[in-house]
Amino acid sequence: MLFAVPTLRRQYAAWWFIGAGFLPLAFLLPLYYKRAFHLGVFQRGVLGSLGAAAAFAGVLLAGKWTASWLAKGMGEPLKRAGWVLVAVGPGLLLLAWAPNLPLAIIVAVVVSFIGGMFTPAFITTQAFVSPARVRSLSFGFGLLFIVAGVWVLWIVPGVSRVSDHDGIRWAIAALTPYWIIGGLILRSGHKFVAADVGRAFAILTTTAELHRRRLSASANSILVCQDVDVSYGQVQVLFGVNLDLAEGEIIALLGTNGAGKSTLLRAISGLVPVQRGAIFFDGEDVTGMEPEDTFAAGLVQVPGGRGIFPSLTVRENLEVAAWASGRPRADAAASVHEILDLFPSLERRIEQQASVLSGGEQQMLTLGQAFVGRPRLLMIDELSLGLAPIVVEELLRLVRRIHEEGTAVILVEQSVNLALTVAERAVFMEKGEIRFAGPTSELLERDDILRAVFLGAATVETVT
Template structure:
């Protein structure tokens, strides 16, 4: 097994960022960073702004104030496809595969930055299949026929096709059994060992903090905590809000 890379200098930096979703302000002066080789957990109750932050970084939502840089260059004035070319990729939450397309077609879409170089596209496909060997024999199967865990693996594989330097994963475990979640996190860990920095939004706080180097806790569009996961585990005032929100959702 490949050893984890050493954690280096910050590669992604969001400074004093405000974001609006429609006419509603969702962020208030957010500061956020990810270092090279690092795994960062992004936590908080539903509606805290976790997914919105990922969308702002990936260019889906504009920044009303502040700036976002990656490897020292501005991202917040770029289109989403150019951000992917720079090496920043978002894995969407839920079942984000293209259900009506085959596994092979989903992978080719993930590698669209290589679409004019067939040799490079073939090389990247072979590389990704080394991490997800079960896909190789099912390339003509429609993605919509896969189980929930298999669809999430396909999402990771599709994102990995663009050879990302930073992968942002939104709610990987949504609706999945804990054993499946552990398998998915193992795959993400291997991607990190290959040099990809990771941001993960995760509903299972215990798994996320065991998995991550650092954590951010968002509440009402503001950072309430950032630091080592072990320190967050001591913040009962924050973790209680996540637990109570989960109980309330389960009772609906």
């Protein structure tokens, strides 16, 4: 989720270079005073304290200025923080070649002061752009890049040995590029800040609103998609998709081939990253959550083209689903027996590998796995694809059964007739956007949408 925020990606990239410039400087500077000016331990300690005081003064001053920078634009503090880091680079060159101690002390104090000014602007920006759910993680995660930068950019390339081979002054000077490059990378992130702040606040606002609804409303939304954008590489597939699903509701998600229906399901499940927008499940922000975590939360997707383990037997497939659900063994076993009662053909082939089942039987097994897990939300992608009508009717019987037990269902279909016999509400997608959302009775009055669905399905059949 953190890497889905462009500003954070730039900040983490900058941390590699900041780490390679800052941490080595912390222990090279006392060595510089010792080797270049032959100062003792106490004197070096005093100068270290003076530098720390200067850095603190820079933090205090920049803390006051950050408010005025924000007034000029949300990205202004990060831009200033980048320039501050860039300014440290030339300061280190002056420090490295200072001809006498007084000048070295003055330069060191000024550099420390400038370096301190970086902190308030940087932290403010990171706090604003980080989604509330992972804000503390975003700060802790950055420390990993600081340490990694020391190893990858300073120790491994051999820069750490400059002090021994070429002298302490060259060692200080060698840190200059890290500060300049890190500052320029950090500054480049300022153009993303406004959009990322808007997204973070939208997520926070929606989360608060969902919690308020759950306390005051009688009907709860189990799924909310808000302004969701998804891209595959440079190709954008979803454009500002908004979807709301009530708890226990069943909807039909319709659209022609390539409309973005399957991509929306994959985004909800965490299988593809969301570039913009937010997804909430049961009142919690699940945007960017890993698929195993969304499954554990009760969100299950049945993929198109079957979702079984072909090398396992029918029994083993159902046992895996029972184990993954985390339900008590007795309850899961009862659900397995229920599935076998509903689908006698699976019971007859219980010890056979799933790969030898017919297409319809494989889809039965896939739905059976979902039934065993007792999900809060079940998303089914192309239930009827390539199956005989009699098999589809058997599958629909199980879908209704799952729904009757309180599970919300999203049924992706190209068959309008099939979808409308099951769903209470329909959503129609075209070219990555939702063009219609409402009761199925209203959809039947929209000839333009029905024509698009039927023509799209006919085109697919013709090509096939």
